[in-house]
Every structure is written in structure tokens, then in C-alpha cells.
Amino acid sequence: MKTKILMVCLGNICRSPLAEGILKSKLDLSKFEVQSAGTGGWHVGDLPDPRSIEIAKENGLDITNQRGKQFSTYDFEIYDHIFVMDNSNYKDVIKLANTEAEKKKVQRILDELFPGENVDVPDPYYGGDAGFANVYNMLDQACESIARRL
Secondary structure, X not given: OOEEEEEEEOOOOOHHHHHHHHXXXXXXXXXXXXXXXXXXXXXXXXXXXXXHHHHHHHOOOOOOOOOOOEOOOOHHHHOOEEEEXXXXXXHHHHHHOOOHHHHXXXXXXXXXXXXXXXXXXXXXXXXXXXXXXXXXHHHHHHHHHHHHHO
């Protein structure tokens, strides 16, 4: 059975699609399944932000097959690991958990690099193109650590 991983950000168009694409590129997909979702539902069915698509392409990844999805309580049943991009996402997802076991599945993605420091992946939506490159590099390092650990 595959280990299932979910990447979560606010709108599921910037950070979590990048995290999904990056982690997929580092794992054996016969053993792992990686998806992404947003805590908000504004972009359900939408492509990732064009700037996320562009920075992924510059790094050899194609994320144009992804479509926005909203996180739901059912995701706790499906996924073994839920990585959130920031403290706000963490609070929103934890609020939906019904059990301690569900809460234990949720982790801030940058805890991989900065354990216990609760460091956010900044939302690049309003940060210009340099923000997307910065976020890509952070997520690439975190996903490398996740891939080695799993």
C-alpha cells in the first residue's frame, strides 16, 4: 500500500502545488502518492498560479496537471502525512482534526529544516517573482529532507 502525503497551503495555487511537484520528483511514486489542497475553497478546480508553474518549469517540473482542491476532514482518513506551509494553515487544519491521531499527522513543512521553530513558508502571491524562487528553494530543501526520511 502506498504512503499518502498531502501538502496544504491557503489557496492551493502557489506553495502547496510546488511542494507536491517537488516531492513527487524526489520519491518513488510506486510507493508514494502526493497531492495538495488549500484550506480555502476559492481556487477549487483552478490551475496553479502561473508564477508557480513557471518556477517549477525552470526547475524541470511540470505541475500543469494539478487542479485546486479544498482540504476536508475526510483527508485525515486518506493521508498518512499532512504537511502545511505556515502556522495559519496549521491552526486551520488542526481545528478540523477530531482525534489526537489525526493531529499527529499534521506537521509544518519547514519543521523538516528548523525543528520546533514553527517557521512559515512565506506566501509568494503578493511577493513578486523573486518570492516564488525563494519559496521553491525552501520547499526543495524541505522535500529533500522528507524524501530521505520516508
